[in-house]
Amino acid sequence: MTTSAEIAQNPLLAPFLPPPASDEECLRFYRDMVRTRTYDRQMIVLQRQGKIGFTIPCEGEEACHIGAASTFRPEIDWLFPSYRQQGMALHLGVPVEDLVHQMFNNEKDAGSRGRQMPVHFSFVKPARWVSISSPLGTQIPHAVGCARAMQMKGEKGAALVCFGDGSTSTSGFHSGLTFAGVWKAPVVFLCDNNGWAISVPTHKQTASASFAVKGRAYGVPGVVVDGNDVLAVRDAVGAALERARQGGGPTLIEAVTYRIGGHSSSDDPRRYRPEGEVLQWQQRDPLARFETLLGERGLLNSSMKKDLEDRARDEVLAAVDAAAPLPPPPLDSIFEDVLAQQTPRLVRQRAELRSELERHGRSTSADGAFPL
Numbered sequence: 001m002t003t004s005a006e007i008a009q010n011p012l013l014a015p016f017l018p019p020p021a022s023d024e025e026c027l028r029f030y031r032d033m034v035r036t037r038t039y040d041r042q043m044i045v046l047q048r049q050g051k052i053g054f055t056i057p058c059e060g061e062e063a064c065h066i067g068a069a070s071t072f073r074p075e076i077d078w079l080f081p082s083y084r085q086q087g088m089a090l091h092l093g094v095p096v097e098d099l100v101h102q103m104f105n106n107e108k109d110a111g112s113r114g115r116q117m118p119v120h121f122s123f124v125k126p127a128r129w130v131s132i133s134s135p136l137g138t139q140i141p142h143a144v145g146c147a148r149a150m151q152m153k154g155e156k157g158a159a160l161v162c163f164g165d166g167s168t169s170t171s172g173f174h175s176g177l178t179f180a181g182v183w184k185a186p187v188v189f190l191c192d193n194n195g196w197a198i199s200v201p202t203h204k205q206t207a208s209a210s211f212a213v214k215g216r217a218y219g220v221p222g223v224v225v226d227g228n229d230v231l232a233v234r235d236a237v238g239a240a241l242e243r244a245r246q247g248g249g250p251t252l253i254e255a256v257t258y259r260i261g262g263h264s265s266s267d268d269p270r271r272y273r274p275e276g277e278v279l280q281w282q283q284r285d286p287l288a289r290f291e292t293l294l295g296e297r298g299l300l301n302s303s304m305k306k307d308l309e310d311r312a313r314d315e316v317l318a319a320v321d322a323a324a325p326l327p328p329p330p331l332d333s334i335f336e337d338v339l340a341q342q343t344p345r346l347v348r349q350r351a352e353l354r355s356e357l358e359r360h361g362r363s364t365s366a367d368g369a370f371p372l
Contacts, residue, residue: 021231023299028091029070029230030294031308033062033287036087038312039096042320043103047265051324052103056119058084060228060260063286064192066091067233068160068255071241074127076157078150080143083119083132084192084259085162093126097319106326113337114329137163137172140189144176147187147244158186158244160237166197168211177252181219184249188240189220191252192227194259195281199272215252227255228286258284331362 021029036058043055058065065087072079074092081088089099098110102121105114111122112131122131130146133139143161150157167173168191180187191211195202208214212222225236233255240251258281262269269278294300335342335350342350 021234023297025070026231026290026294026297027299029066029234030287030290030300031312032066032087032091033230033290034308035090035096035312035315036062036065037287038309039086039090039099039316042313042316044261044265046103046320052118054118055103055265056083056263057259057261057265058086060281060285061192061194061257062087063230063290064190064227064233064255064257067230068162068190068237070234071238072127072160073157073241076155076245077241078128078130078143078146078157078159080130080139080146080159080161081121081132082139082162082164082167082192083134084164086119086121088162089121089123089127089129092129094121094123094129095319096315097322098123100316100319100323101326104323104326105328106323107329108323108326109329113333115334137167137170137176139163140167140170140172140176141179143187143189144180144183144185147180147185147250148183151183151185156245158188158241160188160190160241162190162192164197165191165193165195165202165205165211166200167191168214169197169205177215177218177220177250180250184247186244186247187250188237188244189215189250189252190237191254192257193254194227194257195277196259196263196269196273198263198267199269210254212252212254220250220252222252222254224254224256227257228284228289230286230290257286331357 040057040059043052044057046052047055061084065085069088069091072092079088086099090096099121101108102111102116103118105118107114112120116122116131117134120132120134121129123129130139130142140161140163143159147159150159163173177189179185193202193211197205210222210224212224215222223236223240226232236253240253243249243251260278260282291300291305332350332353335346339346
């Protein structure tokens with residue numbers, strides 16, 4: 001397995017290694033990892049209270065998100081995330097309130113206007129964040145297509161596509177890497193290997209020595225990085241993105257991390273996962289590890305840590321207070337945002353719907369139960 005220290009020896013990546021992170025950058029990385037975990041835990045609370053229908057936790061994977069997002073250039077790059085990358089949105093400048101509006105699917109859900117499942121974010125600004133899709137791996141060929149388009153147009157950006165280890169078993173992974181390798185497309189494949197594809201462990205999913213090694217069959221260089229080390233992820237993804245922007249082609253990065261919680265708020269990982277394994281990985285908590293580094297550099301103490309945690313909690317709770325009372329979007333908004341100009345048929349259908357709403361009123365959910 002390639003370690004983060006060995007990346008500098010890789011002739012494909014070495015010329016584009018990022019500079020050492022400054023004190024200011026390190027503090028921002030830590031702050032946004034704290035914000036991500038605070039937000040994540042509050043969404044679990046809201047789901048358990050029945051206030052939102054669903055959430056997908058990312059505790060334990062924060063370093064992957066923040067490290068990768070820190071190298072993304074929203075003015076020229078495109079991001080194709082999976083549904084466990086909320087930390088990337090926060091680090092790229094998406095307000096917490098915008099994430100919470102989407103979780104409630106209320107009238108201020110700017111990305112999907114209440115039409116998507118919770119956690120399926122879409123942001124045009126401040127990041128070119130393409131809408132998340134539920135089926136595994138579908139974003140991979142989309143990212144390659146976007147990268148190919150940039151390549152053909154002579155643009156200097158790159159596409160970053162994120163997915164879990166389970167997505168490497170899909171046809172989207174195969175076709176995406178096939179075409180990326182053939183075209184030398186400017187795309188970086190970031191696989192967050194958190195050990196479990198819902199309840200399927202890695203050893204039952206592949207016989208390969210790693211997921212990164214799979215890139216060889218497609219002519220795509222592969223790198224394995226410590227996914228719980230935010231600076232190691234930053235270096236690996238930053239080097240790969242810069243290589244892609246410079247015309248060096250795609251890279252497959254496997255960030256080895258761990259999913260501390262369940263696959264989703266509907267999942268009970270105790271049914272399939274040994275508790276001892278979880279405890280082992282909790283000893284490698286990316287936040288705790290980075291706290292140690294910051295402490296050694298004189299950048300963090302217990303008082304500063306508490307202040308950051310308090311600020312994150314207040315920020316998230318304020319966002320929840322703002323989002324929770326808002327109603328869902330108007331039902332007839334389903335006719336908007338699809339065509340630039342509505343067809344006569346859609347105009348008639350919208351009028352019919354409004355007439356039915358006036359006669360019968362809008363129905364309400366009986367129990368808020370969620371199917372997944």
